[in-house]
Amino acid sequence: MITEGILQNLLIGMGTLIGLWFIYLWIRNPAVVDLGWAMGLTLMGLTHNLSGGMFTAGKFLISLLVLFWGMRLGGYLFWTRIRIGKRDARYESLHRNPKIPAPLYFLIHYLIQGCFQAAVGFVFIFTAQITTLESIWPKFGFVLWSFGYIGSIAADTQLHRFRKNPDNRGKVCQVGLWNYSRHPNYFFEILLWSGFAIIGLSAPLGWLGLISPITLLLTMSLITGPISERQSLKSKPDAYRQYQKTTSMIIPWFKTTKTTSAISDS
Numbered sequence: 001m002i003t004e005g006i007l008q009n010l011l012i013g014m015g016t017l018i019g020l021w022f023i024y025l026w027i028r029n030p031a032v033v034d035l036g037w038a039m040g041l042t043l044m045g046l047t048h049n050l051s052g053g054m055f056t057a058g059k060f061l062i063s064l065l066v067l068f069w070g071m072r073l074g075g076y077l078f079w080t081r082i083r084i085g086k087r088d089a090r091y092e093s094l095h096r097n098p099k100i101p102a103p104l105y106f107l108i109h110y111l112i113q114g115c116f117q118a119a120v121g122f123v124f125i126f127t128a129q130i131t132t133l134e135s136i137w138p139k140f141g142f143v144l145w146s147f148g149y150i151g152s153i154a155a156d157t158q159l160h161r162f163r164k165n166p167d168n169r170g171k172v173c174q175v176g177l178w179n180y181s182r183h184p185n186y187f188f189e190i191l192l193w194s195g196f197a198i199i200g201l202s203a204p205l206g207w208l209g210l211i212s213p214i215t216l217l218l219t220m221s222l223i224t225g226p227i228s229e230r231q232s233l234k235s236k237p238d239a240y241r242q243y244q245k246t247t248s249m250i251i252p253w254f255k256t257t258k259t260t261s262a263i264s265d266s
Contacts, residue, residue: 002205005125008051009044009118016040017110017117021103030106031088033113034077040114042070044121048128056131058138062199065145066124069192072149076156089231090224116219120193123212126200137201145195151177151188159185170236172243180252182229182243186220187250221250 017036024032045066049059081088091106130138158176162168177184190213197209232240246255 002125002208005048006118006122008047009121009124010114012043012047013040013114013117013121014111016043017114018107021107021110024106024110025103027085029082029085029087030091030102030109031086032082033091033106033110034088035074035082036110036113037117038070038074038077040117041121042066042074044118045070045124045127048124051128054131058131058133059128061133061142062127062130065142065196069149072153080160089235090227116215119215120212122215123193123196123200123209126203126206126209127196129203129206130199133199135202138199141195141198141201143195144198145192148188148190148192148195152185152192155185155188170239172232172236172239174243174247177252180248180254181250182247183220183225183250184252186216186225187252190216190220190250217250225249 013036016039017033020032020036020039024030046063049055049063049066080086133139133142155177158178159173162173162175162178181187193216194210194213197213200206200209203209229240229244246257
């Protein structure tokens with residue numbers, strides 16, 4: 001079952017990202033790959049739930065959680081980035097090897113993301129085996145998922161409002177949750193996926209579902225986080241360097257020194 005689940009995730013992840021690669025060839029914006037996380041993982045969760053056994057109340061609720069997550073994240077990314085053709089500096093700076101054509105480079109990049117996506121979606125192999133939410137683990141997992149979901153909305157909303165204000169141009173967002181973490185959106189995503197993993201703990205070998213939030217934590221702290229911060233250091237070096245010195249990277253915590261709500265480069 002586990003081997004089949006992994007192959008299924010890889011097929012969905014690769015298929016979704018290859019489809020988005022063709023869209024990239026059309027619109028020439030590599031940031032469209034971000035939609036792949038919401039689309040691919042949602043398809044993985046629903047497919048695992050619908051493909052095995054009776055569709056119980058537990059599977060129905062888990063399917064709703066997957067849909068709420070995917071629609072929220074996908075809708076946010078589409079509305080704030082793809083719809084307006086926003087160019088993401090992270091992706092613009094990735095293609096540095098002139099010997100590899102950009103389309104081929106991003107195809108490889110997308111497929112690698114598909115592998116990471118399959119690892120994150122690994123948890124759905126176990127949540128799909130949960131037929132009831134009456135035991136303690138599914139209940140606790142649902143509470144953790146809810147906390148992560150609400151926190152993700154709050155973090156994205158605070159950042160979006162900050163960026164929309166022209167007075168904040170050149171400043172580092174330190175309002176709300178961003179005052180306590182440089183990436184609170186990452187923190188709450190990890191909590192949310194930890195919630196999925198805990199929901200699946202009751203299944204046989206369910207503890208393996210913890211691979212999903214661990215993969216997210218490692219990816220965000222070692223890959224996406226550093227890439228994002230390098231771009232911030234280029235655009236506002238002094239302000240962001242000060243932000244790094246005073247603010248936790250992912251886990252929200254109190255600042256090491258007092259600072260204002262927004263620091264800017266003079």
